[in-house]
Amino acid sequence: MRRVVAALGVFLATFxxxxxxxxxxxxxxxxxxxxxxxxQLGNPVVTDALLVSLETTLVAQALILAFxxxxxxxxxxxxxxxxxxxxxxxxxxxxLPPAVAGIGLLAAFGRTGLxxxxxxxxQAAVVLAVAFVASPLYVRAGIAAFEGVDANVVAASRTLxxxxxxxxxxxxxxxxxxxxxxxxxxxxxxxxxxxGATIMFAGSLRGVTQTLPLAVYSQFDVNxxxxxxxxxxxxxxxAALLVALKWLPSASTSRFRFATSS
Amino acid sequence: MAALRxxxxxxxxxxELTLALDVVRTxxxxxxxxxxxxxxxxxxxxxxxxxxxxxxxxxETWLDVxxxxxxxxxxxxxxxxxxxxxxxxxxxxRGNVAYGGRGRVDELLERFHIAHLAEVKPGTLSxxxxxxxxxxxxxxxxxxxxLLDEPLSALDxxxxxxxxxxLSELLHGLDLPTVLVTHDYEDAAALADxxxxxxxxxxxxxxxxxxxxxxxxxAFVASFTGANLLHGIARRAGDDLTEVRLPGGEQLFxxxxxxxxxxxxxxxxxxxxxxxxxxxxxxNVVRGEIGSVVEVGNRVRVRIGPVTAEITASSSERxxxxxxxxxxxxxKATGTRIVSL
Numbered sequence: 001m002r003r004v005v006a007a008l009g010v011f012l013a014t015f016x017x018x019x020x021x022x023x024x025x026x027x028x029x030x031x032x033x034x035x036x037x038x039x040q041l042g043n044p045v046v047t048d049a050l051l052v053s054l055e056t057t058l059v060a061q062a063l064i065l066a067f068x069x070x071x072x073x074x075x076x077x078x079x080x081x082x083x084x085x086x087x088x089x090x091x092x093x094x095x096l097p098p099a100v101a102g103i104g105l106l107a108a109f110g111r112t113g114l115x116x117x118x119x120x121x122x123q124a125a126v127v128l129a130v131a132f133v134a135s136p137l138y139v140r141a142g143i144a145a146f147e148g149v150d151a152n153v154v155a156a157s158r159t160l161x162x163x164x165x166x167x168x169x170x171x172x173x174x175x176x177x178x179x180x181x182x183x184x185x186x187x188x189x190x191x192x193x194x195x196g197a198t199i200m201f202a203g204s205l206r207g208v209t210q211t212l213p214l215a216v217y218s219q220f221d222v223n224x225x226x227x228x229x230x231x232x233x234x235x236x237x238x239a240a241l242l243v244a245l246k247w248l249p250s251a252s253t254s255r256f257r258f259a260t261s262s
Numbered sequence: 263m264a265a266l267r268x269x270x271x272x273x274x275x276x277x278e279l280t281l282a283l284d285v286v287r288t289x290x291x292x293x294x295x296x297x298x299x300x301x302x303x304x305x306x307x308x309x310x311x312x313x314x315x316x317x318x319x320x321x322e323t324w325l326d327v328x329x330x331x332x333x334x335x336x337x338x339x340x341x342x343x344x345x346x347x348x349x350x351x352x353x354x355x356r357g358n359v360a361y362g363g364r365g366r367v368d369e370l371l372e373r374f375h376i377a378h379l380a381e382v383k384p385g386t387l388s389x390x391x392x393x394x395x396x397x398x399x400x401x402x403x404x405x406x407x408x409l410l411d412e413p414l415s416a417l418d419x420x421x422x423x424x425x426x427x428x429l430s431e432l433l434h435g436l437d438l439p440t441v442l443v444t445h446d447y448e449d450a451a452a453l454a455d456x457x458x459x460x461x462x463x464x465x466x467x468x469x470x471x472x473x474x475x476x477x478x479x480x481a482f483v484a485s486f487t488g489a490n491l492l493h494g495i496a497r498r499a500g501d502d503l504t505e506v507r508l509p510g511g512e513q514l515f516x517x518x519x520x521x522x523x524x525x526x527x528x529x530x531x532x533x534x535x536x537x538x539x540x541x542x543x544x545x546n547v548v549r550g551e552i553g554s555v556v557e558v559g560n561r562v563r564v565r566i567g568p569v570t571a572e573i574t575a576s577s578s579e580r581x582x583x584x585x586x587x588x589x590x591x592x593x594k595a596t597g598t599r600i601v602s603l
Contacts, residue, residue, distance in 0.1 A: 155304075156344060157361070160400075160402075161336045171350060
């Protein structure tokens with residue numbers, strides 16, 4: 001009897017936990033009939049936001065790959081004093097409150113900030129905000145992926161006549177690829193959902209800096225159905241990325257942990 | 263053919279490795295693990311940087327710390343075969359071999375009997391096949407020096423003896439300055455013209471295998487090249503007798519006591535050799551193929567199955583051991599030591 005009660009208790013707790021996580025997601029889709037949701041995607045506010053989101057996320061992603069890959073490789077392959085400190089610094093934006101990230105970006109790039117730029121409240125500001133919060137996910141995954149490459153295989157390439165550059169492109173990069181792709185996908189998903197730092201550093205100007213998450217926020221007391229439609233779109237994109245990640249071979253071999261994403 | 267001249271000091275974690283050595287043919291460096299053997303190969307290949315000294319191939323200088331010369335690994339013409347082979351897992355066998363050089367890929371695939379595996383990825387290969395791929399890849403580079411790191415240690419006992427024979431033939435045919443490192447004296451003696459014993463980063467003795475056994479410079483070298491050490495499972499077999507079963511199925515007896523996994527130590531000079539099995543007071547008889555016959559001064563060391571016996575040269579001649587075939591090694595239980603592993 002006691003075993004039955006215990007089993008029932010465990011079952012109930014699991015049911016509540018999963019139900020709690022699933023309910024808001026389900027609610028987005030069932031509150032309004034799907035046909036009307038899809039119709040709302042044609043709203044100019046939505047199409048503007050979609051365009052802004054796509055442009056800024058893709059540019060930010062390109063920057064993250066271009067600068068993050070060499071950074072991750074150096075941090076993974078070199079042992080030097082202060083390396084641990086640098087790695088921690090790279091990871092810091094992951095646990096930073098987004099509002100703090102926004103203030104930090106303003107303090108650095110604002111008109112009266114350290115660098116005195118006119119970036120704030122432009123589309124470039126969105127790109128910077130996205131890159132700031134999303135790149136640590138990629139760099140972290142990149143460090144793990146590069147560290148996973150057998151040092152002897154790299155050495156073998158050198159003794160076989162390949163210089164450091166050729167070795168990197170023909171051996172290191174292909175062997176680290178799966179981990180890098182997983183990190184890039186996570187960074188992309190994080191960047192697409194970026195809200196707090198963007199609204200502080202770039203504002204929410206429709207057609208310029210208003211991304212999909214900002215559109216949700218701006219529409220939820222104007223036209224709740226538009227907010228729902230954009231939310232549904234973001235859920236689908238996130239879900240698709242997550243499923244794609246699980247299909248990648250390296251994601252299942254624990255190269256990457258999800259726990260620290262903010 | 264250019265000789266490889268080594269004279270360098272390489273700081274390691276616990277000690278300094280110092281080595282002065284001319285390599286013309288095949289030199290094997292043997293010693294306990296952690297003696298710095300692999301570091302020698304890494305220094306020659308340019309993967310580790312000595313703090314002082316020179317590495318030269320003929321009139322090419324690869325390293326001269328005083329003159330500030332230190333060629334990068336890709337600029338030294340070495341073929342390094344790593345202990346675990348370090349094949350490129352994302353490339354096919356053909357891709358691995360072609361990475362070293364495209365000129366002779368098909369020829370090398372044929373020569374190492376891996377042509378039928380050309381499109382296979384290394385992950386599915388056996389140990390012996392991986393080694394052949396690693397050798398083919400190293401030779402595709404057209405190296406002037408061949409470096410082999412524990413070439414036989416990743417192989418199981420059965421594959422090992424066969425590969426050892428193939429490797430020995432290959433090294434003789436190649437005629438390149440070759441440095442191989444191993445912790446197994448038998449492998450070193452079988453493959454190399456000269457064997458150097460390295461302990462704690464110092465070269466204790468460098469000599470031909472037979473010379474090393476006949477005239478060891480110190481006790482360590484003597485013990486390193488001396489006794490047979492066999493592994494087996496021991497159990498009590500009577501009042502004052504322990505039975506040890508070897509992996510090959512042979513049973514040995516010892517008057518020592520032991521239980522479970524043990525090592526069996528027999529000195530080669532305690533073993534007598536016969537062509538046919540005769541019953542006498544010695545309890546231990548090992549029947550086996552004659553593996554190698556090495557002259558040690560006026561004596562001969564002959565390998566029979568898993569044991570090496572040392573007999574006089576005249577006995578060896580009388581028994582015609584050099585022609586190979588089957589022989590019997592006989593030794594007494596009282597001369598068979600059991601040691602814990």
